[in-house]
Structure formats: C-alpha cells, structure tokens
Amino acid sequence: MQAMLAFENAPPFAAPLRFFLTAPLFAVLAGLLVAYEGPDIFASRWTPGALAATHLITIGFMLQVMLGALIQILPVVAGANLKRPLAVARSVHVGLSVGVLLLAAGLLSGTPTVLGSAALVLTLTVLLFLVVTIMALIDVPTTSPTIRGIKFALFSLAGVVGLGVVLALGLAYGWPLPLMALADLHAGWGLGGWAGVLLAAMAYVVVPMFQLTPGYPARASWWFPLFMLLMLLLWSLAILADWPLLARLAQLGAALAGIAFAGLTLRLQGKRRRARPDATYRYWQLGLIASIFALFLLSTVAVWPAAADIDGWSLAFGVLLVAGGFLPFITGMLYKIVPFLSWMHLQSSGQAKVPAPAMNKILSEAEMHRQMLAHAAALALLLAAIFFPVWLARPAGLAFAVANGWLWWNLACAIRRYRGHLADIEAALAARLAAQ
Amino acid sequence: MTTIRSFMTEDHRRCDDLFAEAEQAVSKGNLELALVAFGHFRSAMLAHFASEEKTLFPTFEAQTGMRQGPTQVMRMEHEQLRGLMDDAINALKTADAEEYLGQADTLVIMMQQHNMKEENMLYPMCDQHLTAELPAVLERLETELCD
Numbered sequence: 318m319q320a321m322l323a324f325e326n327a328p329p330f331a332a333p334l335r336f337f338l339t340a341p342l343f344a345v346l347a348g349l350l351v352a353y354e355g356p357d358i359f360a361s362r363w364t365p366g367a368l369a370a371t372h373l374i375t376i377g378f379m380l381q382v383m384l385g386a387l388i389q390i391l392p393v394v395a396g397a398n399l400k401r402p403l404a405v406a407r408s409v410h411v412g413l414s415v416g417v418l419l420l421a422a423g424l425l426s427g428t429p430t431v432l433g434s435a436a437l438v439l440t441l442t443v444l445l446f447l448v449v450t451i452m453a454l455i456d457v458p459t460t461s462p463t464i465r466g467i468k469f470a471l472f473s474l475a476g477v478v479g480l481g482v483v484l485a486l487g488l489a490y491g492w493p494l495p496l497m498a499l500a501d502l503h504a505g506w507g508l509g510g511w512a513g514v515l516l517a518a519m520a521y522v523v524v525p526m527f528q529l530t531p532g533y534p535a536r537a538s539w540w541f542p543l544f545m546l547l548m549l550l551l552w553s554l555a556i557l558a559d560w561p562l563l564a565r566l567a568q569l570g571a572a573l574a575g576i577a578f579a580g581l582t583l584r585l586q587g588k589r590r591r592a593r594p595d596a597t598y599r600y601w602q603l604g605l606i607a608s609i610f611a612l613f614l615l616s617t618v619a620v621w622p623a624a625a626d627i628d629g630w631s632l633a634f635g636v637l638l639v640a641g642g643f644l645p646f647i648t649g650m651l652y653k654i655v656p657f658l659s660w661m662h663l664q665s666s667g668q669a670k671v672p673a674p675a676m677n678k679i680l681s682e683a684e685m686h687r688q689m690l691a692h693a694a695a696l697a698l699l700l701a702a703i704f705f706p707v708w709l710a711r712p713a714g715l716a717f718a719v720a721n722g723w724l725w726w727n728l729a730c731a732i733r734r735y736r737g738h739l740a741d742i743e744a745a746l747a748a749r750l751a752a753q
Numbered sequence: 754m755t756t757i758r759s760f761m762t763e764d765h766r767r768c769d770d771l772f773a774e775a776e777q778a779v780s781k782g783n784l785e786l787a788l789v790a791f792g793h794f795r796s797a798m799l800a801h802f803a804s805e806e807k808t809l810f811p812t813f814e815a816q817t818g819m820r821q822g823p824t825q826v827m828r829m830e831h832e833q834l835r836g837l838m839d840d841a842i843n844a845l846k847t848a849d850a851e852e853y854l855g856q857a858d859t860l861v862i863m864m865q866q867h868n869m870k871e872e873n874m875l876y877p878m879c880d881q882h883l884t885a886e887l888p889a890v891l892e893r894l895e896t897e898l899c900d
Binding site: 331393394396461497501522525526527529570590591593595653657660664669672675676678 | 769772776777780781829832833836840848852855856857858859861863864865869870873875877885891
C-alpha cells in the first residue's frame with residue numbers, strides 16, 4: 318500500500334518552492350560578505366569571513382535546495398510519503414534560514430552563545446527532517462541504487478551535522494579538540510557523504526532523464542554510495558585512533574571515487590541524444606570539469622600532504638568543488654525542476670480542459686543561459702582572487718552576488734509567470750462553467 | 754525470467770529510442786524526417802498506453818480491487834502525454850523547431866517521470882499480485898506490442 322499512496326501524494330508546490338526561492342539569497346549574502354571583507358577573507362580557509370561565507374553557501378544554498386527537493390522527490394523516486402509535507406517544509410525552511418544566519422554571525426563574531434544557538438537550531442531542524450524522512454523510508458525496500466544513495470546520504474547528513482555541532486561548541490567554549498582534523502572530516506561527511514552521494518543518487522535518475530543518455534552501469538551505481546560511506550567511516554576511525562596514514566588513504570579513496578563518478582557522467586553526457594545542449598547540460602559540464610580539478614587537488618594532498626601548505630591550495634579546492642561543482646549541478650537541476658513543477662501544477666489545475674503552457678514559456682533558455690555565463694564569470698573571478706586578492710577579492714564577491722541574485726530573479730520571474738498562467742486557467746475554467 | 758517489469762521497461766526504452774531519432778533529425782535541421790520519426794514514436798507510445806489501459810490495468814484492478822489507485826493516476830498521465838505529443842507534432846507540422854523543442858522538453862520530463870513511477874512501483878506491484886495470470890498477461894502484451 319505504501320507505494321500506491323505515493324502516486325497521489327505529490328506535495329503542494331509551496332512545499333519545495335520556499336526552499337528554492339530563498340536559497341539564492343543566501344549565496345548573494347555570501348558574495349556580499351566576500352566583497353565587504355575584501356582581500357583578508359582569502360588569507361586562509363580558517364578566517365572567520367571564509368568560514369561564514371562557506372556555511373552561507375553550503376547550508377544556506379546547498380542544504381536548502383537539497384532538503385526542499387527531497388521533500389518533492391521522495392514520493393516519486395522512492396515511493397516514500399512524508400507525513401504532512403507542507404508543515405515539515407515550513408518548519409525545516411524556517412529552521413535552516415534562522416540557523417544559518419546565526420551560524421554565520423557566530424563564526425564572524427566568535428560569540429559563544431550565538432554559535433551555541435546556531436548549533437541548537439540547526440540540530441533540531443535537521444533532526445526533524447531526518448525523523449520524518451526515516452519514518453517514510455523505513456518500509457521502503459532498497460530496490461534501486463538511487464534509494465540506497467538517498468538512505469546513505471541521510472546517514473551522512475546526521476554525521477556532518479553531529480560533527481558540526483561538536484566543532485561549533487568546541488570553538489565557542491575552547492574545548493581541547495583537534496579542530497583542523499575534525500573540520501576536514503566534517504567537510505568530508507558534508508561534501509562527500511551527504512552532498513556527493515545525494516548528487517550521485519539524483520544523477521542516476523536525472524542525467525538519463527533530462528539528456529536521454531544511456532543509464533549508469535548498475536554495478537558501479539550500487540557501489541558508489543557504499544564505497545563513499547566506507548571511506549568516511551575509515552577516515553573517522555583514523556581520526557579517533559590517530560592514524561594519519563589511514564586518514565590520507567580514505568581521503569584518496571573518496572577523491573578517486575568522486576573523479577570516477579564525474580568522469581563516467583561526462584562520458585554518458587557525451588552520448589546524449591537531445592537535439593540541443595541546454596543550460597542544464599552546460600551547467601553540468603561546468604560542474605563535472607570543476608569537480609574533477611577539485612578532486613585532483615584533494616588526491617594530491619592525500620598523497621603529498623605538504624601540498625596543503627602551498628598558498629591557495631585549500632581555497633582553490635573549496636572554490637572549485639562548491640562554487641564550481643555543486644552550485645552548477647544544483648542550479649542546472651533547478652532550471653528543470655521549477656519549470657516542470659510549474660507546468661505540472663498548471664496542467665492539473667486546468668483539469669484537462671485548459672492546456673498548460675510549455676516549460677520554456679515559464680523560463681526561457683536565453684534567460685537561463687545568460688545567468689549561467691554570469692556564474693561562470695564569477696567562478697573565474699573567485700579563482701583568480703585566490704592568487705590576486707588585493708585586486709580581485711571585492712569584484713569576485715560582487716560578481717558572485719550578482720550571479721546568484723540573477724538566479725533568484727530568474728526563478729522569481731518563473732513563479733510570477735506561473736501565477737499569471739494559473740489565474741488565466743482559473744478564469745478560463747470559470748468561463749467554461751458559466752457558459753454551460 | 755521475463756517479468757511485466759522487464760518486458761514493459763524494455764518497451765519504454767524502445768519508445769525512448771524512437772523519440773531520440775526524432776530529436777536527431779531536428780538537430781540536423783531535417784524537420785520532414787523528424788515528423789516521420791516522431792510519428793513512429795507516437796504510434797509506439799499509443800500502442801504502449803493502449804495495451805496498459807486495455808490489458809494490464811484491468812487485470813491488475815480485477816485482481817487487487819484497486820480501481821481508484823495507481824492505475825487511475827497512470828491513465829490521467831497518459832492523457833497528458835497524448836496532449837503533449839499532439840502539441841509537439843503540430844509544431845513539427847508547422848515547421849516550428851523552436852516551438853517543438855519547448856514542447857519536447859516538457860514531454861521528455863513528463864514521459865520519464867511517468868515511466869519511472871511505472872517501472873519502480875506499478876510494474877513490481879503487477880508482478881507481485883498477478884503471479885497466476887503472469888504467463889497469459891505477458892503473452893497478450895507481447896502480441897499487442899510486437900505487431
């Protein structure tokens with residue numbers, strides 16, 4: 318019966334939409350922070366500004382969209398129904414937004430109570446999300462690599478948040494912790510175990526779907542989430558037992574698995590059968606190439622740790638993987654999801670009597686393409702700013718804010734058109750009814 | 754062993770291939786060829802819908818008593834897909850490649866998410882509930898779809 322309900326329980330549009338419309342604003346905030354702090358923010362990955370900007374992007378943008386999209390997609394890909402999706406979406410959305418602002422403020426100011434409240438709000442929010450999704454997934458058998466990926470990613474989400482809380486409290490109250498090693502592990506669980514595995518789980522579905530490519534090979538798809546999880550467990554064990562060599566090996570394993578996944582996706586996209594490359598496809602190409610470079614930097618550090626001390630190495634890794642990899646993947650998907658959900662909701666409100674406009678009437682290719690060029694320019698400036706911070710830090714921050722403000726504008730225009738069409742459809746239905 | 758899931762999934766992939774042929778023709782600017790290829794795709798899709806609506810769904814409904822459940826939603830989505838295919842073919846007939854690509858994008862995603870629901874949920878449910886009828890149902894589906 319579980320599966321049957323899923324057919325009709327698509328959550329209301331308002332559930333995922335609130336996440337999609339606020340996420341770009343946090344990326345704008347991160348860009349403005351970089352522009353405000355200027356060259357100092359590029360001194361190292363440990364500056365308060367760099368830490369705050371990073372979390373505005375990873376929690377404010379990435380986690381927002383990921384949780385919002387999961388609320389939408391769990392019924393379709395896994396047959397898992399969340400209880401009261403709209404109420405869950407509202408609470409999680411508010412919790413994440415407040416939590417990330419507190420966290421950014423806490424990291425910038427170093428105020429223990431602010432860091433502590435950020436940790437509390439974010440923990441409760443993610444806990445609520447995890448409880449609701451685990452209740453929905455508990456009876457769902459793992460019949461596809463996508464379902465396995467989602468389950469493992471949720472496990473990693475608990476891991477990254479748990480470590481994040483320890484780090485925030487450690488920082489706030491001066492606990493004697495190996496902060497740097499734990500921060501690396503926290504990033505590993507977040508970017509590899511949560512974001513990376515979730516991305517792969519979604520890619521198995523959306524890459525063939527959007528681009529008409531061949532499917533991912535089954536064996537590799539089943540292995541990737543498991544392998545990534547194993548590497549992170551080994552890495553965690555290595556930190557607990559203080560075995561630096563094992564930590565490096567696990568890092569190398571995770572990086573190579575990521576490179577293999579990105580390389581395979583590039584190869585599949587090369588065999589796509591759509592008539593024309595679109596913004597989603599180009600965004601993914603950018604994301605895949607930037608991720609491969611980033612993971613190459615990471616594997617070099619695993620083999621030769623002294624590389625991490627080279628100026629700009631860690632920052633380049635972070636910028637390439639997050640601003641160059643995950644943001645393009647996510648934006649590329651938003652550019653399909655938002656127009657498609659608009660079309661689907663218009664279609665069902667027309668009750669098969671009034672047709673819905675096609676997706677490109679909601680958001681046109683040209684609008685998406687221009688915004689993508691702005692993002693690519695911002696990425697290039699951010700990378701250059703690592704090496705020429707005095708000249709480029711502020712322009713790079715502004716460019717990043719502009720690119721993400723533009724993304725917000727595009728999505729907001731799409732929703733405005735959606736509402737316009739919805740009003741037209743309702744008027745047409747009312748007119749038909751009156752004529753009968 | 755052939756199951757409803759494997760057999761019908763195979764037919765989805767065949768429809769995808771036919772759709773891709775039309776896309777290839779559009780990308781080469783040959784709208785006449787695209788119209789022919791899209792016609793093949795549409796016939797294959799309509800045959801697939803028909804065999805589901807006339808053979809598979811009624812058997813499933815009779816066996817499980819679920820008449821208002823998943824099969825009803827799938828019928829509704831078939832209706833939406835028929836509409837999208839009509840719009841796409843009209844765009845090709847008026848040689849409007851731009852309009853076609855807009856329609857095709859919506860069609861691809863609608864079609865793929867519909868297929869995903871069938872392949873991951875409905876077909877496995879059919880395999881599970883129709884064990885006794887399986888050989889007969891498969892035989893009928895094969896004759897309907899392989900003509």
